[in-house]
Amino acid sequence: MDTLLNAEEREFAQQMRQFYRTEIPEELRFKVATGQELTKDDMVTSQRILNQHGYAVPNWPVEWGGQDWTPVQRHIWLEEMQLACVPQPLPFNVSMVGPVIATFGSQEIKERFLPATANIDIWWSQGFSEPNAGSDLASLKTTAVRDGDKYIVNGQKTWTTLGQYGDWIFNLVRTDSTVKKQAGISFLLIDMKSPGVTVRPIQLIDGGHEVNEVFFDNVEVPVENLVGEENKGWTYAKFLLGNERTGIARIGSSKVNLARAKAYAAVTKTARGTLLDDPLFSARLTRIEAELTALEMTQLRILSTQAAGSDKPDPRSSVLKLKGSQLQEDISELLVDVLGPQGLDFVSDRVQGEGLSDLPLGAVDALPAYFNTRKVTIYGGSSEVQRGIISKALLGL
Amino acid sequence: MDLELNDIQQELASTLSKYLRSEYDTAKREEILRSDEGISREHWQQFAEMGLVGLAVPENYGGAGMTFNEVAVVAEAFGRSLVLEPFLATAVLGANAIVLGGSEEQKQEILPGVCEGQTFLALAAFEPNSRYALESPETSATSAAGGSVTITGEKNSVLGGDVADHFIVTAVENGELGLFLVAADATGVTRAAHRQADGLGSASVKFDNAPAQRLGGGDAREVLAEVIDTGNAAIIAEAVGAMEASLTMTAEYLKTREQFGAPIGANQALQHRASDLYAELEYARSMALYSRLAVTSEAAGAEKDRHRDVIASKIVIDQSARNISQESIQMHGGIGMTMEYPIGHYAKRLTVMTRTFDDADSLTAELAEIGGLIEPQAADLN
Ligand SMILES: Cc1cc2nc3c(=O)[nH]c(=O)nc-3n(C[C@H](O)[C@H](O)[C@H](O)COP(=O)(O)OP(=O)(O)OC[C@H]3O[C@@H](n4cnc5c(N)ncnc54)[C@H](O)[C@@H]3O)c2cc1C
Numbered sequence: 061m062d063t064l065l066n067a068e069e070r071e072f073a074q075q076m077r078q079f080y081r082t083e084i085p086e087e088l089r090f091k092v093a094t095g096q097e098l099t100k101d102d103m104v105t106s107q108r109i110l111n112q113h114g115y116a117v118p119n120w121p122v123e124w125g126g127q128d129w130t131p132v133q134r135h136i137w138l139e140e141m142q143l144a145c146v147p148q149p150l151p152f153n154v155s156m157v158g159p160v161i162a163t164f165g166s167q168e169i170k171e172r173f174l175p176a177t178a179n180i181d182i183w184w185s186q187g188f189s190e191p192n193a194g195s196d197l198a199s200l201k202t203t204a205v206r207d208g209d210k211y212i213v214n215g216q217k218t219w220t221t222l223g224q225y226g227d228w229i230f231n232l233v234r235t236d237s238t239v240k241k242q243a244g245i246s247f248l249l250i251d252m253k254s255p256g257v258t259v260r261p262i263q264l265i266d267g268g269h270e271v272n273e274v275f276f277d278n279v280e281v282p283v284e285n286l287v288g289e290e291n292k293g294w295t296y297a298k299f300l301l302g303n304e305r306t307g308i309a310r311i312g313s314s315k316v317n318l319a320r321a322k323a324y325a326a327v328t329k330t331a332r333g334t335l336l337d338d339p340l341f342s343a344r345l346t347r348i349e350a351e352l353t354a355l356e357m358t359q360l361r362i363l364s365t366q367a368a369g370s371d372k373p374d375p376r377s378s379v380l381k382l383k384g385s386q387l388q389e390d391i392s393e394l395l396v397d398v399l400g401p402q403g404l405d406f407v408s409d410r411v412q413g414e415g416l417s418d419l420p421l422g423a424v425d426a427l428p429a430y431f432n433t434r435k436v437t438i439y440g441g442s443s444e445v446q447r448g449i450i451s452k453a454l455l456g457l
Numbered sequence: 458m459d460l461e462l463n464d465i466q467q468e469l470a471s472t473l474s475k476y477l478r479s480e481y482d483t484a485k486r487e488e489i490l491r492s493d494e495g496i497s498r499e500h501w502q503q504f505a506e507m508g509l510v511g512l513a514v515p516e517n518y519g520g521a522g523m524t525f526n527e528v529a530v531v532a533e534a535f536g537r538s539l540v541l542e543p544f545l546a547t548a549v550l551g552a553n554a555i556v557l558g559g560s561e562e563q564k565q566e567i568l569p570g571v572c573e574g575q576t577f578l579a580l581a582a583f584e585p586n587s588r589y590a591l592e593s594p595e596t597s598a599t600s601a602a603g604g605s606v607t608i609t610g611e612k613n614s615v616l617g618g619d620v621a622d623h624f625i626v627t628a629v630e631n632g633e634l635g636l637f638l639v640a641a642d643a644t645g646v647t648r649a650a651h652r653q654a655d656g657l658g659s660a661s662v663k664f665d666n667a668p669a670q671r672l673g674g675g676d677a678r679e680v681l682a683e684v685i686d687t688g689n690a691a692i693i694a695e696a697v698g699a700m701e702a703s704l705t706m707t708a709e710y711l712k713t714r715e716q717f718g719a720p721i722g723a724n725q726a727l728q729h730r731a732s733d734l735y736a737e738l739e740y741a742r743s744m745a746l747y748s749r750l751a752v753t754s755e756a757a758g759a760e761k762d763r764h765r766d767v768i769a770s771k772i773v774i775d776q777s778a779r780n781i782s783q784e785s786i787q788m789h790g791g792i793g794m795t796m797e798y799p800i801g802h803y804a805k806r807l808t809v810m811t812r813t814f815d816d817a818d819s820l821t822a823e824l825a826e827i828g829g830l831i832e833p834q835a836a837d838l839n
Binding site: 416431 | 583585586588589590592611613614647649651652653654659661663665715716717718721724726727783786787790791793794795796797801802804805808809812813816818821822
């Protein structure tokens with residue numbers, strides 16, 4: 061990418077590179093580089109360091125800690141962060157609820173929440189999906205009924221990522237059921253410690269606990285926790301989902317994962333040498349590398365037209381989501397295939413003890429990551445939803 | 458040409474399906490999955506009493522004296538119900554190795570216990586540096602005067618090795634590959650039990666001058682090749698069962714899950730993809746038949762083609778299994794990724810099965826190396 065940047069941008073990239081590698085603890089970056097699970101503390105530590113230096117929320121307005129950066133600079137910030145294996149700031153805070161509050165919230169609500177959100181003093185969860193409102197999010201049924209100076213919330217959210225750590229949850233709730241479904245939705249902030257909120261774990265096939273169900277049973281929520289106007293929640297949600305889509309290609313992370321697969325393949329013996337010399341494996345790897353480059357160039361092309369003025373969400377970002385998520389899945393599969401027969405067990409440690417040799421690099425995380433990565437074509441607007449957007453908005457079908 | 462199951466096989470298939478539907482449903486399986494050992498010894502006992510464990514073992518060693526045709530019927534049914542007990546490890550790989558390679562004495566000693574469901578076997582062939590190549594293990598065998606043998610080396614990915622009573626171990630002595638029997642409780646044997654992603658048990662096993670017996674006296678290379686080919690044919694049958702269940706379940710989900718006021722299956726985008734999966738399943742069924750015929754053929758010269766035909770089948774199965782497992786999850790959305798819902802369990806089993814003895818790349822390379830399936834013809838341009 062460096063050759064495409066102008067002198068200032070290159071200088072900026074250099075500065076970010078330097079910053080990430082000197083300020084973020086090596087131990088945290090090593091965990092990301094080797095596919096280890098991050099603890100809540102790891103994520104909080106990383107985000108707080110970033111925030112101290114003004115690098116947690118560059119996409120926010122300057123007065124709330126943002127940076128007056130070009131889209132290209134923002135891209136560099138994220139790409140270099142991923143390349144340096146820095147635990148990323150919590151998306152629920154920095155790319156989802158933060159921008160919504162900053163754009164649509166009252167002054168009080170901004171003051172109350174934005175600094176704490178940037179510094180992850182509040183851990184946010186996203187309460188959008190429900191058992192029967194997935195792709196068709198607008199059909200959500202969780203209700204908030206006004207009762208004096210509070211709302212009474214009843215219903216259920218699901219797939220709440222890291223809800224077990226959540227302090228607050230930003231919910232889409234139905235405040236009017238007499239109108240068209242999109243027109244009766246509001247955006248409400250709920251303290252997860254409120255009486256009547258119950259969080260239940262969902263076990264996923266990767267063996268981990270990443271998502272939850274969240275139940276609301278007559279939960280009282282002060283009306284001042286409403287963001288913006290009542291029944292305008294769908295507009296805010298669309299704004300939020302549009303923001304979510306641009307960072308979702310995860311090109312830097314894909315490069316790191318691909319580099320990892322390549323390095324492991326180079327030390328994996330086969331009957332004829334190493335796996336990296338294997339013509340079929342290396343052909344597959346090489347094709348993915350070429351495709352990843354195409355994805356990156358597509359992202360840069362989209363960015364450069366945005367830099368030229370247009371600030372509207374670009375439907376071409378659906379291409380980034382569609383292709384970027386597929387590539388993440390392909391790369392996760394490649395890593396599984398590097399491990400071969402030794403990658404099929406679910407183990408918590410490479411060390412087997414009892415005089416047995418250590419399991420190969422990647423043995424702990426490759427297969428769980430393969431199963432976990434199935435999510436990237438499902439959430440944030442599934443691949444099918446992205447194709448729908450492309451066919452309507454870009455092809456006019 | 459008769460490609461259908463005969464009456465006895467159909468009877469076996471339907472009896473077993475009925476049994477599994479009532480005794481091995483999702484809830485019962487879940488309980489087994491969460492148990493310490495990860496298998497049900499009671500179920501195994503039942504399978505033995507039904508004659509399934511010794512299905513292809515000759516009757517004089519306590520088996521049912523049937524063929525791989527019947528084994529494939531069982532494997533397919535087990536695939537549909539995602540049976541966790543070590544059928545492949547014990548009844549296919551282990552029993553076959555002993556039937557094909559063991560001496561009369563060894564057969565007498567071990568097979569009756571296997572058929573009765575008392576003894577578990579495991580083939581220990583993969584090593585930390587072997588990847589999928591089995592021909593030249595680093596594990597060594599040393600014979601001493603008086604005929605005793607010891608084994609030294611390390612094996613991994615030993616399917617069913619967590620519960621095995623006997624290991625059948627590949628090792629080299631004087632530059633020659635051999636198969637050896639080692640009791641799991643022998644001195645010098647250490648194992649680390651693992652669970653595969655699909656819940657089946659496996660182990661890494663270290664042999665440190667462990668006392669062993671050479672398995673029979675024949676050509677170990679040939680025995681191993683046939684054991685692996687038959688094992689692969691069983692995996693293929695099992696995969697077909699698992700794929701069929703996945704696709705049935707996915708089609709059902711497309712009909713019942715509603716979004717945007719209609720079943721998601723009303724979208725042609727999903728209908729067409731499900732149809733592609735159906736076509737892949739038909740391919741898989743065909744190649745399961747092809748591989749079954751390959752390992753059961755008694756025609757002259759059939760052995761030469763056996764390996765080629767099994768790996769050709771497996772290449773197709775790997776492709777179908779990959780697509781069906783990935784697409785089934787995708788078309789289910791989030792629910793497809795949960796432990797609570799069966800579709801992800803099928804995906805896990807299929808993902809592991811396609812990488813157990815080989816993977817799509819290793820097979821493709823091998824098939825190409827042995828010249829593929831079709832003889833080249835010089836084009837006659839005159
Ligand atoms: C690991 C994980 C984490 C998540 N984290 C969060 C979170 O923190 N907060 C939150 O609110 N949500 C979260 N989600 C939910 C996610 O946004 C939904 O899973 C997603 O919207 C899809 O909904 P669904 O799972 O109900 O699938 P469904 O909408 O039921 O879709 C099932 C299948 O049908 C397809 N489909 C649906 N409609 C159409 C159509 N019209 N045309 C063609 N195909 C169609 C879908 O693409 C999918 O393949 C998470 C999901 C996962 C898997």
